[in-house]
Amino acid sequence: MTGASLPNRWKLPDLGLGVGLRTQHFRHITEHWPAMDWFEILSENFIDTEGRPLHFLDQIAEHYPIVMHGVCLSVGSTDPVDFGFLDKLAALARRVKAVWLGDHICWTGVAGLNGHDLYPVPYTEEGLRHMISRVRIIQDYLERPLVLENPSTYLTFASSSMPEEEFIARLAVEADCALLLDVNNVYVTCRNHDLDPLAYLDAIPYEHVVQVHLAGHTDNGTHCIDTHDGRVIDEVWQLYGRVHRKTGGRATLLEWDANVPKFPVLQQEVGKAARFRNGTKIVTSAAA
Amino acid sequence: MNLARAPRLDTLERWMQAVVMHPQGAMPGVRSAPARRLLPQAAVDLDSVVLPSKALSAVERLDIYAHMYYARLLEILVEEYPTTRQILGAEAFERACRRFLARHPSRHRILNRLSERFPAFLARHLPRGPRSGLAVDVARIERAMEEVFDAPRAEPLTAAQFGAIGADAWQRVRLAVIPGLRLLKLRYPANDHMNAVRGKGQPRIPRPRASFAIVYRRGYQVFRRDQEPVQFRLLAALASGATLAAAVRGSVGGRRGNADELAARLGAWFREWAAAGLFSGIERQATGRRRR
Structure with a gap:
């Protein structure tokens, strides 16, 4: 099922198959050094702390490539850019030799407050200009491309004048930023907004995509919530296969944040991606 | 839609934040004075600001975010203050947390600072008595444990x-x-x-x-x-x-x-x-x- 190889425009590597690094697995990882191509960390969990998590991260970063993924950069916020926070991100990136770092296409707070959630931006020309300007400022300051993820969204602003996928595509091209395509979020968003996930995927500029996310979600019937609490459903695997055919291979990561299972279950679940990735590394449950 | 009436980005963000952080949920949030000052038309015709889906009304869609705001932060407080919660009881603890979050919404990107004022808040707002007094002291210890964890x-x-x-x-x-x-x-x-x-x-x-x-x-x-x-x-x-x-x-x-x-x-x-x-x-x- 391997498709034609389409490199990303930064020639960032296809890291293979990885999982989100979670505290429950620190000890297992540092005792067994299990087979895993790379780990993604939640940046904010390792900022403003010098406690146990950082102690484990330092060891793990010596053995595996690390990618930083945040939830509080608030790129879409109309508050001023927090350069102090960017300094902290940059320091952590240097410390763990992050292959890349990113966040979400969203805002998390305004007027000095923080909702600790991924709030949708209105898909308007004003919203787009604002995001482009902020991404450029942040990229210039960090001196590296920002890898931004499509979030799961649960509402549509009446003022939106373009579909989400067009907003994301234009943002990526005009701000010249990288994309983290979360195929579970594509599924969830399309379910919540009665959209066609295939049309969504067809609109993405794949030369900007450097990473793919997989995750489970909760289907409430009337809407889906991006809960990261279970296995990836078949429909999402099919979307992943489609992305793989378009790209020929991108660093792929499984997120599992609630009801977190033992590490071998994560290995097994993310390993399912290997069937779409002929010729790439296959994660096994055996210790390295 | 009528683009001439589209809210500015900063107004829309402030409005949504006022709505989803309202302690009673999205509809009271839409009707609250801060939200009405920002987007008065939303209190009259919410669909002119947030579209309904086939299955959910505009306010139900906002309520997803409103619910998640409190659920996520409550989960953190429950994790950080297990013995305080045990002393007060789960319901009284949740009431105190909701009042705390409404009075002191998070101002930090990093969640480890969310509850730095929680023990002092409990000291001011819990009814007087041995149970409350003990809960405040235990909360001070539990907060200190959080702080030294990250020190x-x-x-x-x-x-x-x-x-x-x-x-x-x-x-x-x-x-x-x-x-x-x-x-x-x-x-x-x-x-x-x-x-x-x-x-x-x-x-x-x-x-x-x-x-x-x-x-x-x-x-x-x-x-x-x-x-x-x-x-x-x-x-x-x-x-x-x-x-x-x-x-x-x-x-x-x-x-x-x-x-x-x-x-x-x-x-x-x-x-x-x-x-x-x-x-x-x-x-x-x-x-x-x-x-x-």
Whole structure:
């Protein structure tokens, strides 16, 4: 099922198959050094702390490539850019030799407050200009491309004048930023907004995509919530296969944040991606 | 839609935040004064701001975010304050948390600062009584545990470094405490109560009795323990930057008793603190003599 190889425009590597690094697995990882191509960390969990998590991260970063993924950069916020926070991100990136770092296409707070959630931006020309300007400022300051993820969204602003996928595509091209395509979020968003996930995927500029996310979600019937609490459903695997055919291979990561299972279950679940990735590394449950 | 009436981005963000952070949920949020000041038309015709889906109304869609805001932050407070919650009961604890979050919404990107004002909030807002008093003291310990968990690393002094401080240097020596140390003067035996909860589950609410607790990190583990009152005063004096001599004089100087016994107690306390790794540096003050 391997498709034609389409490199990303930064020639960032296809890291293979990885999982989100979670505290429950620190000890297992540092005792067994299990087979895993790379780990993604939640940046904010390792900022403003010098406690146990950082102690484990330092060891793990010596053995595996690390990618930083945040939830509080608030790129879409109309508050001023927090350069102090960017300094902290940059320091952590240097410390763990992050292959890349990113966040979400969203805002998390305004007027000095923080909702600790991924709030949708209105898909308007004003919203787009604002995001482009902020991404450029942040990229210039960090001196590296920002890898931004499509979030799961649960509402549509009446003022939106373009579909989400067009907003994301234009943002990526005009701000010249990288994309983290979360195929579970594509599924969830399309379910919540009665959209066609295939049309969504067809609109993405794949030369900007450097990473793919997989995750489970909760289907409430009337809407889906991006809960990261279970296995990836078949429909999402099919979307992943489609992305793989378009790209020929991108660093792929499984997120599992609630009801977190033992590490071998994560290995097994993310390993399912290997069937779409002929010729790439296959994660096994055996210790390295 | 009518683009001429589209809200500006900053207005829309402030409006949505006011709605989803409202403690009673999205519809009371839409009708709240701050939200109406920003987007008055939303209170009259919400669909003109947020579209319904096939399955959900506009307010139900906003409620997803409103629910998640409180659910996520409550989950963190439940995790950080397990014994406070046990003392107050789950419902009273959640009520207090909701009031706290409404009064003190998060202003930090990093969640470890979310509850730094929670113990003081409980002290001001819980009804008076032993249960509340104990809960406040336990909350102070649980908050201190969070803080020292994240505190900067510091290499503790070794026994040899301690031993090298001669008695003749006490007038000039100050000890630096590790950043991961908190000293808590409490109205209830809160640390004992936390130990009892850990052991048996449902101990009785104790009578008020002053207690003196320290919370500290050794390596990457967080510990808490009680101190004798004089021991606590001495450690507090040292932590505030007093010289060894001044700290001892200020905390035990006025007490009558056998000098040998006092020396033995001081020795035991310093050995306990050294074993706990509470000190990270020795500063020797200049003698103060001026050259002529």
